[in-house]
Amino acid sequence: MSEDFNDNKTIQAQSSETISGGSGASPDMDYVRPAEVGDQDLYHGHSFITKWIFCQDAKVIGVQYFLLATFTGIIGLILSWLMRLQLGFPGAAGFMTAEHYYQFVTMHGMIMVVYFLTALFLGGFGNYLIPLMVGARDMVFPYLNMVSFWMFFIAVGVLLASFFVPGGPTGAGWTLYPPQTILEGTPGSGMGILLMCLSLILFVAGFTMGGLNYLITVLQARTRGMTLMRMPLTVWGIFTATVLAMLAFPALLVGALMMSLDKVLGTSFFMPTILKAGEVLEYGGGSPILFQHLFWFFGHPEVYIVALPAFGIISDLISVHSRKNIFGYRMMVWAIVGIGGLSFFVWAHHMYVSGMNPWFGFFFATTTLIIAVPTAMKVYNWILTLWRGNIRMNTVMLWCLGFIVTFVNGGITGIFLGNVTVDVPLSDTYFVIAHFHMVMGIAPLMVIMGAVYHWFPLVAGRFLDEKLGKWHFWTTFLGAYSIYFPMHYLGFIGVPRRYFEMYDSPYVTSATGMNEFISLAAFLVGAAQFILIFNIIKTLKTGKPAGSNPWKACSLEWLTPTVPPEHGNWGDRLPVVHRWAYDYSVPGAKEDFITQTTPPSEVADTGVEKT
């Protein structure tokens, strides 16, 4: 090995060859190593089918992911309306039986967490933004990327098919805890649960293909000058989330497979001896807790699979629209990586009252509260980015502010639930529902919406309508906050979750009014999302043209030769990166931003501190 090492004679590349443009004040200053890997060959589609359907362009795949995830999300939204209708106004919907209610609860949860949020952040934003932001022509394996989307498509198809099989979709709760998941007495315990498991397995397989793409693109296909520590935080968030997904989904896959075997073959992985309707079933010796461990070994990283891309994206949005660099970039990166790593050591905080080994409580409470520190640091850095900034109060910024409020609120209630003692009275109550909807429902939704308003000018070349956007924001934010903030207090009373009819002890009857109010707010918030759809349709044709780099951002995705970027992204020459993505308001600079591709010699007389 050491011999090989000595052979490494470096050749100083000719600087004239490597400078990209530049005034040439000091060539050495602008030197960037030549490319290590040759330019990527891409398959360019010719027909409608290869250009828009079976397409290998990551940007199109990203939009496909976005649209399909949104479609699935709307189904999840409608299910939530039906649930809230039953809870707020029992009996208002005649067809609503307990079976249906539990089926809707289950499908709502699974759709929103896996098929909506995960697919949208990683499949949607990941595909669109990663190649653009790291300066690649496309994902490294475009064909695999295409297959990934179509696997997702099939997975969604299988999931939705379960609505139409005998017995309907599974109604086991999105956590799918055995034994009840596959026993009579739970709706959809026949075909429903099998299709759910199959759909999850397909999703994991498809996602693995996409995930490998995202990871290798970030690790191995960055453009010249793009170091890891110059990447926008969006890429960091999506990248780390993908790492988590690659390592966490296996546990879900294994759990789903074993549960299917329990159902189909009658194995007893998760099934102990069971007495049902006076008869002892042919199961024995299995361990229901094992499934819970497998599920949450996946499930907790899954929370961060949703949260980390949101953290990354929001950091970029806040920075761009405050015209100020993100505060403590290094800290932000390490916080993302640290949260990601720690998330594999906290899973059983979902299981404090599950009957697992009671001593685990100490371990998991400690690790869980440790994870609160990097998370808090991120929050501080967001508001410190606003501080002494020059804040544009547009729709994107409003979504960011909405995110901060809801995320801090949900994060704080997370500390309640992560601390083992406090969790005991609150777990399995509405407090939990309120907490996770606030922190991984509403907060990521704020980010998605902010990101849509922010990047729509890039994707479509036109601005979304600001006025409609503000209406959209305020109804969503105020509505969602008034759904979930009061809901915590139902949990304090001790109302358990997953009740078809609200628990009507004397303590709760007083809360009927609040329940109705929550339902009304839920209808309103759901309806408000259609403002966005209307806005998109309206502005696709008539919106104000955006032109190049409309927000005056520094990062690479805005610097493509054409808007919207075409297949291959960069025209003839890949960009060369000279600095991080956050050089806003540098003293002495002509404008209040310096793009990542600006060579140092051009801004030699400004006060740039970090490159």
Next chain:
Amino acid sequence: MSDPKIEGYVFKPGFKGMAQDTGSDQTMFKGVHWGKAMMWIFLLSDTFIFSCFLISYMKGRGSTLIEWPNPSEVFALDAFGVPVPLLLIAIMTFVLITSSGTMALAVKYGYEKNRKMCGWLVLATALGGLTFVGMQAFEWSKLIHEGVRPWENPFGAPQFGSFFFMITGFHGTHVSIGVIFLFIYAYKVFAGHYDEEKRGWFTTMKGNYVEIEILGLYWHFVDLVWVFIFAFFYLW
């Protein structure tokens, strides 16, 4: 392999080198082909799958009160009238390690652009894999014949059969997929796709002998998993 040569980049050894590679632009794994990096990350993910299987197996076996069948006896085979413990498993291990060795040599000859040697060795690996799958099929049918089912078995805890069929089945699927790809790649080597840098069927990338190493990684991983299954399932 050894450090590649990259224009304008001085390699540092050890952890310093790691910090430098990580902090550099363009690539983190210097000189590592995209496909190879992908295969490594995929194998990492697959490691988690097999780990979850084996951890579940440990949990399941550890918490049952019914006695676990003694694998040494269950998997014994009569040789000339004498029951030899784990005989078939020992031969299977031998076959798989043999095929791993031929694969390793195939990679070496591939990088040396020795088309003939590489092709024959990949083919030999494929045949080894096929033998392994065949023996596994024999083992399954023998056990099924003896009354072992995924849900019950005459020897003890019912989970024995469940975990046996699930884990060896999942591993066997990996081997079978590997065998299919080995045959395909043997054909590609003999046809000279890597010498003339022919593009693949589903990719725009140029053919390169690094693909043999990528396939090799997968194949060695299958062997690696077998090492763990052998230790935990058959020897425990």
Next chain:
Amino acid sequence: MHPGIIFFLVILGSVLFHIFTPWYWTDVASNWGGMDDTITLTFWVGGGVFVAVCLFMVYCVFKFSYKEDRKAEYKPEDKKLEKILTWATTLGVIALLAPGLVIWNQYITVPKNALQIDVMAWQWGWQYRLPGKDGKLGTTQITNINENNPFGINLDDPYGKDDVMVQTDVLNLENNKPVKILLRSVDVLHNWYVPQFRAKMDAVPGIVTYYWFEPNKTGEYEVLCAEYCGVGHYAMRGRVIVQDNQDYENWMQEQETFSDLVAKQKALEVEKTKLAKK
């Protein structure tokens, strides 16, 4: 209207809601008042952070709104400030965690004098078994369960003979006497939860789980199932009556033991065979 005002009103509204809410926890009726204290502590610390962060945000929104002629500050990092914030957060977290762990330690350490109660759950109901004069519960097996042996007590276990069986969903408890709830389930997951006692734990088929508490207010309380267990989950209720020593003893006298039941069944059997013979 400036958006900052609305954000401010949201924060103010949250605080006011918390102060004036008519919906809050029920009066604690067990020894787990410490849980309420940790919640209150978390509220003070967490709520303080929430309000501080959000108000700071509102301040920034007002103070640093976009102006054409202003340039934002350029300061990529402030190591000192970040260090201070990290340590302050760490301290806060430790302050929250430490009492939590102490009380958890109490939660999983059952006092020696606690009365053991076997809570058996099924879809969808509860029944209870208390130790007899020997103070010990007999072992059980789900496969033993039949109408003569509703709890599946192992017949060869001497401790099981005098076990007191409560085959309704009403359980009586003695005030100020610690009880250890031993949970088991014959089919799926359940959770025996009385909001006023604060404590809860899942009943898991195949194993026995436990928790303990000491009721300290007489009265009648409702038992809820707090772990989803199929379509009947929302209606799976029970009742607990906490009584003073005398009432409790009286109630205890009325209950049937396992050997009573066996004897009764045997007598019935004899009667039957007699009738058949006639």
Next chain:
Amino acid sequence: MDETKKKEQASTHKIGIYLWIWGLLFVLSFFSYMVDWYQFQGLLRWSLILIFMFLKAGLIMAFFMHLFWERYALVNVLLWPMTAIACFIFLMVAEFEYTVFTRLFYFVVGGQ
């Protein structure tokens, strides 16, 4: 052309090392088989099984999969996630011991 060929050959290893490792793997497999043949029990069995297993796994990864020659950046990325697996294993051992304890205590042995 000549130079590039030389370079490529320098990047592969001598055949001897592969044959050596190959042989070692056979020997180690034989040893672990012998653990069962001689019916070692208890701690000895476990430590021998684990030692041979890790040696075999290590040899395959280090030489057949070339990890020994890879740069630390790759090696570290591959090995750090194993801590999560280790944590999972460790906790599941504690979990199955607890499960089997409650099963024995409440369903078989009794005398509480």
